[in-house]
Amino acid sequence: MKRIINFFIIITLFLASCTEEERDYTGNIQGIVTESGTTNPISGVQVSVVDLGASTTTGSDGQFRFSDLEAQNYQLQFKKNGYITNTRNVNVLVGETAKCDMQLEKEKEEAEIEITPSTLNFGTAQTELSVTVTNHGNAATEWALDMGNNAWLTASPLSGNIAGNKTQSIVFTVNRDKLSETKNVKVTLSAFGNSYTISVSCAPVNAKSEMAITPTSIDFGDTDNEKNITIKNTGNAPLTWNISGITEESISVSETEGTVESEGSKVIKVKLDRTKLNNNLNTSFVISDGIKEQTVTVKATKVEEKAEMKIEPTLLDFGHSSTELPLTVSNTGKAELKYSVSGISVNYITVTPMEGSVAAEGNQVLQVKLDRETMPENANTTFKISDGTNEESITVKATKPVAKMEVSPLSLDFGEEATEKVFTISNTGTAEFTWNITVPTGTGLTVSETSGVTKPAETKQITVTLDRSIMPETLNTTIEVSDGVNKEKISVNAIKGSAIAGTVVTQGLYTYYKFDGNFEDATENGINGFGSPAPSFVEGVIPEGKAIKFSKTDNSTFVVSKPIIDSKEMTISFWGKDFSDGHIFHLNSSYENYPMLSLSIVNGALKFAVDGYRNHYQFENDVQPFVHPTLTDGKWHHIAIISDYHITTIYKVTATLYVDGMEVYTITQNYTDSYGGYGTGTSFTMGGSLKLNNSLTLPATNMSVDNFRVYDTRRLSANEIKEIYNNKQ
Missing domain, CATH: 2.60.120.200 (Jelly Rolls)
Structure with a gap:
C-alpha cells in the first residue's frame, strides 16, 4: 500500500512540471522615423539591426518594429535615398519593448556641372563641334546658353533641364559666310546659380596661322614654381590668342587671352602651386589663335614633404639650484612633426608635454622639471624624444646643493697684550648653512656674533674680544663653530701679563x-x-x-x-x-x-x-x-x-x-x-x-x-x- 502511494505522488509532480509555462528571455524594439525638425513621418526607410543583419522598412506612418530579440545592446542603422544615413544604439531588456525613434536630415541638393571639352576650335574647316554637360550633383537644374553677339555661331539646344548624375550634349555650328576674320569668343552656360565658360575659336577658310609657341613643353622638376612661354606673331597683322584647357588647380597663367602685334611676342608666366600638388603632374593646356591650336605639356615632380626634428639643447645641466629648464623641439621641415618623449627611468624628472605636434618651420618648448627632494646627490640620466623616424637622446645632469664650512684660522694667540682677534667662516659649498658659535664662560672672551647664515661663496668675519681684567692668569681654551653637521674648534691662548695690557694710550698714564x-x-x-x-x-x-x-x-x-x-x-x-x-x-x-x-x-x-x-x-x-x-x-x-x-x-x-x-x-x-x-x-x-x-x-x-x-x-x-x-x- 505504501509503495502505491509513493508512486502516485511522483506521477502527480511530473505532470505538474510538464504543464508549467516556459520562461521568456527576449524583448522588442519599436520606433518611428520622422524628418529632422518636424513630426512628419518618413516611409520606406530601411531600418537594420547592424549586429544581426536583420532589417525592416517603415510604413506610411514611419513606424517600425523588431520582435523577440535577445536582451542586449544593439546598433540600428536608418537609411533612405535623399536623406543622410544615421545610427543609434538601443538596449533591449527582458520582457520589455525598447523605444528607438529617429529623425533623418535631408541631403543637401546640389548640382555640380562639368563641361567637356571647355574649348572648341573650329579652325578653318570644321563646321560642327559638340560639348557634353554632366551634372555630378544630386539635384536637377535648369541651364541656358548666352551666345553673345556672334551671328556666325549657333548652338542646339540653347537651354534645358539636366537631372542629377546625368549628361546632355550641345552641338555648336559655325557659318563662315558670316565670318570675315578669325574669332576667339566665350560662350557662357548658366546653371544652378553658377556660370561656366566655353571658349570658341573659328577662322575663315583661307586664314593662315602666324603663331609660334616656345617652348611647347614645361618641366617644373621638383623645385621650380614658375616658367615662361613665349607667343610670337610671325605675320604682318595683329594676332589674337587665348589659353584654355587648364584642368589642374595647381597650374595658373599670368594671362589667358590677348593680342600680339605683327612681328611681336608675348611672354606668359606659367605658375605652379606646389601646395595643391597631390601627385606627380603630367597635364597640358592649349593656346589657340582661332586657326591653329598648340598644346603645351606641363610636368612637375611631387616632392614628399617631410618633417625635420631638431632638439636644443641636448644637455640639460640643472647645476645645484635650478628646478626647471626649457627644451625646444623645432621642425625645420615642410610637413607636420609629431613627437613623443620616452625613456624616463627616474622619478625625479618630469617632461611636459610628453607628446605633441609641431607645424612646419615651427617649434614647441617643453618644460623639464627636477624634483630636488627625491634626486640623488649627483644625477646623470637620459631620456629620448622621437618623431617616429629619428630619435634624439637628452642628457640630464644635476648636483644636490651641499654646504661646506671652512673656518680660518683655527688658532688665536692673544699673547700678553692683544685684546682683539678675528677669524672667518667661509662657505665653499653650493648651499647656505646656519652656524653657531659657542664661547666658554669665565674666560673674558666674547664674539661679535654668535649665530648667522652664510650663503655659497660668502665669508663672514667674526671678531673675538678678550677682557683682560676678568681673564684668568693663563688662558688656554677653545671656541667651537658648528653648522649643525660639522664642528670646528679654534684654540685660544693668552697670558694675562700687565693689568693694563690691551689698554690704549698708556704713555704718561699715572x-x-x-x-x-x-x-x-x-x-x-x-x-x-x-x-x-x-x-x-x-x-x-x-x-x-x-x-x-x-x-x-x-x-x-x-x-x-x-x-x-x-x-x-x-x-x-x-x-x-x-x-x-x-x-x-x-x-x-x-x-x-x-x-x-x-x-x-x-x-x-x-x-x-x-x-x-x-x-x-x-x-x-x-x-x-x-x-x-x-x-x-x-x-x-x-x-x-x-x-x-x-x-x-x-x-x-x-x-x-x-x-x-x-x-x-x-x-x-x-x-x-x-x-x-x-x-x-x-x-x-x-x-x-x-x-x-x-x-x-x-x-x-x-x-x-x-x-x-x-x-x-x-x-x-x-x-x-x-x-x-x-x-x-
Whole structure:
C-alpha cells in the first residue's frame, strides 16, 4: 500500500512540471522615423539591426518594429535615398519593448556641372563641334546658353533641364559666310546659380596661322614654381590668342587671352602651386589663335614633404639650484612633426608635454622639471624624444646643493697684550648653512656674533674680544663653530701679563681705576684707593666690565690717599652717567683742608675750579662753567679735561673739555697760590658731598663712574682722546 502511494505522488509532480509555462528571455524594439525638425513621418526607410543583419522598412506612418530579440545592446542603422544615413544604439531588456525613434536630415541638393571639352576650335574647316554637360550633383537644374553677339555661331539646344548624375550634349555650328576674320569668343552656360565658360575659336577658310609657341613643353622638376612661354606673331597683322584647357588647380597663367602685334611676342608666366600638388603632374593646356591650336605639356615632380626634428639643447645641466629648464623641439621641415618623449627611468624628472605636434618651420618648448627632494646627490640620466623616424637622446645632469664650512684660522694667540682677534667662516659649498658659535664662560672672551647664515661663496668675519681684567692668569681654551653637521674648534691662548695690557694710550698714564669689582690702580704705580663708605659695583660702559655706583643717600665715596691730580700739566679722563647737579670729585689741600681742585655740575654745566681760593671764596662768582652737550640724560658719556698752568696762557689756568671724543669748550681762569695752590694736595675724593664754605655745599649724587684715568705730566692730543672714547676705556 505504501509503495502505491509513493508512486502516485511522483506521477502527480511530473505532470505538474510538464504543464508549467516556459520562461521568456527576449524583448522588442519599436520606433518611428520622422524628418529632422518636424513630426512628419518618413516611409520606406530601411531600418537594420547592424549586429544581426536583420532589417525592416517603415510604413506610411514611419513606424517600425523588431520582435523577440535577445536582451542586449544593439546598433540600428536608418537609411533612405535623399536623406543622410544615421545610427543609434538601443538596449533591449527582458520582457520589455525598447523605444528607438529617429529623425533623418535631408541631403543637401546640389548640382555640380562639368563641361567637356571647355574649348572648341573650329579652325578653318570644321563646321560642327559638340560639348557634353554632366551634372555630378544630386539635384536637377535648369541651364541656358548666352551666345553673345556672334551671328556666325549657333548652338542646339540653347537651354534645358539636366537631372542629377546625368549628361546632355550641345552641338555648336559655325557659318563662315558670316565670318570675315578669325574669332576667339566665350560662350557662357548658366546653371544652378553658377556660370561656366566655353571658349570658341573659328577662322575663315583661307586664314593662315602666324603663331609660334616656345617652348611647347614645361618641366617644373621638383623645385621650380614658375616658367615662361613665349607667343610670337610671325605675320604682318595683329594676332589674337587665348589659353584654355587648364584642368589642374595647381597650374595658373599670368594671362589667358590677348593680342600680339605683327612681328611681336608675348611672354606668359606659367605658375605652379606646389601646395595643391597631390601627385606627380603630367597635364597640358592649349593656346589657340582661332586657326591653329598648340598644346603645351606641363610636368612637375611631387616632392614628399617631410618633417625635420631638431632638439636644443641636448644637455640639460640643472647645476645645484635650478628646478626647471626649457627644451625646444623645432621642425625645420615642410610637413607636420609629431613627437613623443620616452625613456624616463627616474622619478625625479618630469617632461611636459610628453607628446605633441609641431607645424612646419615651427617649434614647441617643453618644460623639464627636477624634483630636488627625491634626486640623488649627483644625477646623470637620459631620456629620448622621437618623431617616429629619428630619435634624439637628452642628457640630464644635476648636483644636490651641499654646504661646506671652512673656518680660518683655527688658532688665536692673544699673547700678553692683544685684546682683539678675528677669524672667518667661509662657505665653499653650493648651499647656505646656519652656524653657531659657542664661547666658554669665565674666560673674558666674547664674539661679535654668535649665530648667522652664510650663503655659497660668502665669508663672514667674526671678531673675538678678550677682557683682560676678568681673564684668568693663563688662558688656554677653545671656541667651537658648528653648522649643525660639522664642528670646528679654534684654540685660544693668552697670558694675562700687565693689568693694563690691551689698554690704549698708556704713555704718561699715572693712575687708571677700572673699577672692575675693586678700587685698585691698574698701572704699575699701584696707587690704590678705597670706598668710604664703599660705593656699589654695577655694569660698566661695556657689559662685560664694571663701574662704581655712588649713593646720594649713603654719601658713598671713593678715596685715594695721595694727591693724584696735583699737577700743573695733566689730563683727566673718565666715563660717567646718571649725572645731576652736585659734586663729582675734588683734591684736598694741606692749607686748612681747603679743596684746591674740584669738578662739579652746577645748573647742568661742568665747573672746574683749580685753587683753594677759587673753591673756598670765589666758586660762585669767579669760576666759569663749561658749555657742552647735556650730560644729565642718563646715558654713558666720556669726559676728558686737559689742564695746564702758565703754558697756554701766562699766569693763568687753561682747561679744555672733551665730551664723547669731541672738543667742546675751553676756559681760562685766574690762579692764586696763597690759599692752597699746586703742590699742597693731600688726598683725592670722588663722590659724596663737598663743603666749600659755611654757606655753600655741593650735594652728593647717584652718578656712576668707570675707567678713571690721570695723566699727571701729559696733555693728550685730540686723536688720543678719540682713541680712548672709541675703545670705551
